[in-house]
Amino acid sequence: MPVYEAVSRNGGKVENFDPDVLFKVITEQAQQGVDFMTLHAGLLRRHLPLAHRRLAGIVSRGGAIMAHWMSAHNRENPLYARWDEVLEICRRHDVTVSLGDALRPGCIADASDAAQFAELSALGRLVRRCREAGVQVMVEGPGHIPFNQIKDNMQRAHRVCAGAPFYVLGPVVTDVAPGYDHITACIGATAAAAAGAALLCYVTPAEHLGLPNIAEVTEGIMAFRIAAHAADLAKGLPGARDWDDAMTRARVSFDWPGQFKLALNPDLARRRFRSKSRLRKATKADHCSMCGEGFCAMRVNSKIRKDLASRGNQA
Ligand code: SF4
Structure with a gap:
């Protein structure tokens, strides 16, 4: 995200980055060959009062930095104001724009509110300008959304952003489970993917608590692989069920080695099985x-089955 680099080049004070430095960073990173850039260009000055009526306000890092600069200088978002320049750089270097959602809801109370949807409208306009300029674009989505609002959110995003690939951060479906947010997010991700989300951004058990370690990253990725596969099944994607049927x-x-081999996490399945079995030759057990x-x-x-077969499958 170029705005971090722009802030660090300006001494780390988030409200003091220089927009010209931000554009210099965008040019440098584009020349260096980055494939996509997350740019919080849809956050506008008129959105700030809406955001500050919320319970959680702005929870996007890039969005908060940009909002701070805008309020401190009482100026429009430089990315929005100079969007044609951004597009020219991205078109020249074949960079895909990832439109960040600065106003994604950061708690259930803020889901589907005026701030979120005002920014989404701006993102829809930016998607159209990207396409007119020949620049590929995808759109970042929420955030924290109660389960019953996820499908409507996906459909609205699809409509407002003219079918641009929409990727979701979770969404987390309840705020009350810190330590289990890979699960709260996995539930939301399954619903979002089944309703058309194009990409899932995983969440770890450390979400809202701190930087994840390797084990927590692994748990988050596994949870999201489950979400993606469950959504593929729900959508009836060709071949998706073959894996389940084989399992x-x-x-x-009672092909235990076969089950371990097919498992999402073979080592974990094998270790759990062994830790529970008192039989020495457990993998041969029925x-x-x-x-x-x-009672199995x-x-x-x-x-x-054998009884029925012996009677020619007659009851
Ligand atoms: S003992 Fe119960 S859980 Fe285990 S394989 Fe048989 S039916 Fe399944």
Whole structure:
């Protein structure tokens, strides 16, 4: 995000970056070959009072920096005011614009509010100008959204931004689970992807608490791989269910190594299985420790199947 570099070149004071330095950074990064840039160009001066009526205000880092500069200098967002210059740089160096959503809701109370949708309208206008200039564009989305508002949000974004690829940050569906926000976000991401989101930006268990470590990054990525696959299944994407069907076949035939191989995280599945099993040759067993040998429904099923087969599949 070029605005960070512009701020650091101006001594780290967020309200004091020089717009000319920001444009210099954009040019430099474009020349260096970056593929896309996140630019918070849709945040306008008239949006600031709307944002400050919110419970959580502005939670986007780039958006907060830009808003601070705009309020301190009482000037329009330089990226918006000089958008043609941005487009000329991006077109010349084949950089895709990623339109940041500075006013994404940062809590459930702020979801789908006037500030969010005012910025979305501005983003829709910028998408059209990108296309007229021959610059590829995608749009960043929320944020924190209650589950029942996700589908409407996706449809609105699709309509306002003329079908530009929309990518979501979560969305987190409740504010009350710090430490589990990879799960709150995974729920929202599944709904968003099933409703047409083009890209999911993962969330880790450290969200709202601190910088994630490697294990937390892994948990976040796994949660979002699940969300993406669940949405592919919901949309009926060709081939998506093959993976699930293969797992089910391995499961009903007690092919434990096959199940581990097919698992999203084979090591985790294998370790959990081993930690629960008292049997020395557990991977050959026709049951697991959950229901036990006598009550294993899968085992009973295989007996029913054999009985039926022996009677020519007649009840
Ligand atoms: S014991 Fe229960 S959980 Fe384990 S394989 Fe059989 S049915 Fe499934």
